[in-house]
Amino acid sequence: MxxxxxxxxxxxxxxxxxxxxxxxxxxxxxxxxxxxxxxxxxxxxxxxxxxxxxxxxxxxxxxxxxxxxxxxxxxxxxxxxxxxxxxxxxxxxxxxxxxxxxxxANLRPATMHKSLVEASSLKPEVVSGVDLMVVRELTGGIYFGEKKRYTDENGQDTAEDLLIYREDEVERIIRSAFDIARKRNKRLVSVDKANVLESSRLWRKVAERVGADYPDVELTHQLVDSCAMQLVRAPKQFDVIVTENMFGDILSDEAAMLTGSIGMLSSASLxxxxxxxxxxxxxxxxxxxxxxxxxxxxxxxxxxxxxxxxxxxxxxxxxxxxxxxxxxxxxxxxxxxxxxxxxxxxxxxxxxxxxxxxxxxxxxx
Missing domain, CATH: 3.40.718.10 (Isopropylmalate Dehydrogenase)
Incomplete structure (x- = not known):
């Protein structure tokens, strides 16, 4: 019909x-x-x-x-x-x-098609077979927090951007990523900066709690700087990556370039x-x-x-x-x-x- x-x-x-x-x-x-x-x-x-x-x-x-x-x-x-x-x-x-x-939920797949391996700036043996998905939280975090621009008490031009995440916002995107990972290769990497940011410590806590509902999916945690390095060093280790708004913006563009051209990458915001x-x-x-x-x-x-x-x-x-x-x-x-x-x-x-x-x-x- x-x-x-x-x-x-x-x-x-x-x-x-x-x-x-x-x-x-x-x-x-x-x-x-x-x-x-x-x-x-x-x-x-x-x-x-x-x-x-x-x-x-x-x-x-x-x-x-x-x-x-x-x-x-x-x-x-x-x-x-x-x-x-x-x-x-x-x-x-x-x-x-x-x-x-x-x-x-922003979904950004990065798939290396065999005919484009030579277009990548990385070695063929590094990028051949790459097939990963970055799941980025899209409506919270520093992009939507309160923003200020003012002159401080010392006369310095000063700017502030507030990073806020609620537990329900984190759980919603984490569950979406687990559902996607369950349909792929059942491996999920949650990316944060929990060694520095309180918002990331909340993120990691929620990911652990939600992960208990998905015993068939392997959950691991990775700091954002380490993830950025590993995406270039050994990208085939990743299946699904889930992360907050700003980290996802950066990492998804990095993942896109693995495939040789950002002109090949589609996305969905759900x-x-x-x-x-x-x-x-x-x-x-x-x-x-x-x-x-x-x-x-x-x-x-x-x-x-x-x-x-x-x-x-x-x-x-x-x-x-x-x-x-x-x-x-x-x-x-x-x-x-x-x-x-x-x-x-x-x-x-x-x-x-x-x-x-x-x-x-x-x-x-």
């Missing part, structure tokens, strides 16, 4: 409009091949919203997202808005939409139930915006995650993923994946190849 899904699409800034356009075409290809339809509503977020609406997150955009079954986001930010006050920075819109939609926001891990790349050379594969793979986690279309998600890997196996590359820029494909060309491969799979099915 075919279904109709409502998708909120927020292209954002920089290359966001280019890569999201290719991802939407992939959704159209799914419609052609399966009959499932996608009602798409567009909204503004980030710098473009500041320019058009005077705020990085218009209320109309929030409502479009709340009315949807899932959200597809491009990227936000750029040097144009770097000197804006905090409430008028593009990233404020990103934090705001996560909070407004209750997106507490709320309670099946609702989620899906976006590439990379930023808005303003230096290449408008040149038609951005890699759309992370955004296309984000669509696959959306079909799997929010829309329960596993077969269709697999078809997209298989098409991406087939295109790469055939030797096709965008500029970020090859040193030979003369043979690099553009954004539209790469998107077209993926859709053609999806069609081949559908016809041969």
């Amino acid at each position: 075919t279904k109709t899904f409502k998708i909120a699409v927020l292209p954002g800034d920089g290359i966001g409009t280019e890569i999201v356009a290719e991802a939407v075409k992939v959704l159209e290809a799914v419609t052609e091949q399966t009959g499932h339809s996608f009602e798409i509503s567009y909204g503004r977020i980030g710098g473009c919203a500041i320019d058009e609406d005077g705020t990085p997150l218009p209320e109309a955009t929030v409502q479009i997202c709340k009315d949807a079954d899932a959200v597809l986001l491009g990227a936000v930010g750029g040097p144009k808005w770097d000197n804006n006050p905090g409430h008028l920075r593009p990233e404020t819109g990103l934090l705001g939409i996560r909070k407004a939609l209750g997106l507490f 709320a309670e139930g099946s609702f989620g926001l899906y976006e590439p891990v990379h930023g808005s790349a303003p230096d290449i915006a408008g040149k038609g050379i951005a890699n759309p594969l992370a955004t296309i793979l984000s669509v696959a995650m959306m079909l799997r986690y929010s829309l329960n279309l596993d077969e269709e998600a697999g078809r997209i993923e298989n098409a991406v890997w087939a295109v790469l196996d055939a030797g096709h590359r965008t500029g970020d994946l090859t040193d030979d820029r003369s043979k690099a494909l553009g954004t539209v060309e790469m998107g077209q190849l993926v859709r053609e491969e999806m069609k081949k799979q559908f016809v041969s099915k």
Whole structure:
């Protein structure tokens, strides 16, 4: 039985409009091949919203997202808005939409596909076979704590950022990570800084308590600096990593680069139930915006995650993923994946190849 899904699409800034356009075409290809339809509503977020609406997150955009079954986001930010006050920075819109939609769990897979081993800056024997998931808490911690900027009693310009976590916030993300680990290889590493931070000591205590409910999953603890080192030294030791907001932001980008290009990494930000926001891990790349050379594969793979986690279309998600890997196996590359820029494909060309491969799979099915 075919279904109709409502998708909120927020292209954002920089290359966001280019890569999201290719991802939407992939959704159209799914419609052609399966009959499932996608009602798409567009909204503004980030710098473009500041320019058009005077705020990085218009209320109309929030409502479009709340009315949807899932959200597809491009990227936000750029040097144009770097000197804006905090409430008028593009990233404020990103934090705001996560909070407004209750997106507490950020899933960032880092998988080394065999055809991209040489694209990594690390030795092939180190990265070959890497397949890990970083689960990042998304709505708490230092990003959302009270912020102050003032002149102290000595006349020094001073800044404060408050790091707060409640027990229920920690338990919610820890349980999500255990559930994911249970479906993978049953190994979970909880990352903290418990030797220094009280918030991390709470985090570790909750992880131990929740772990008792998952006797089939091996739980270990690791300090964040050690984890950062081990991700580069021996990344294949990891299956699922769970950590707080700021540590997760940093470690997930580090894990992304194991695969050779941040342009290949998708992500999901999930709320309670099946609702989620899906976006590439990379930023808005303003230096290449408008040149038609951005890699759309992370955004296309984000669509696959959306079909799997929010829309329960596993077969269709697999078809997209298989098409991406087939295109790469055939030797096709965008500029970020090859040193030979003369043979690099553009954004539209790469998107077209993926859709053609999806069609081949559908016809041969």
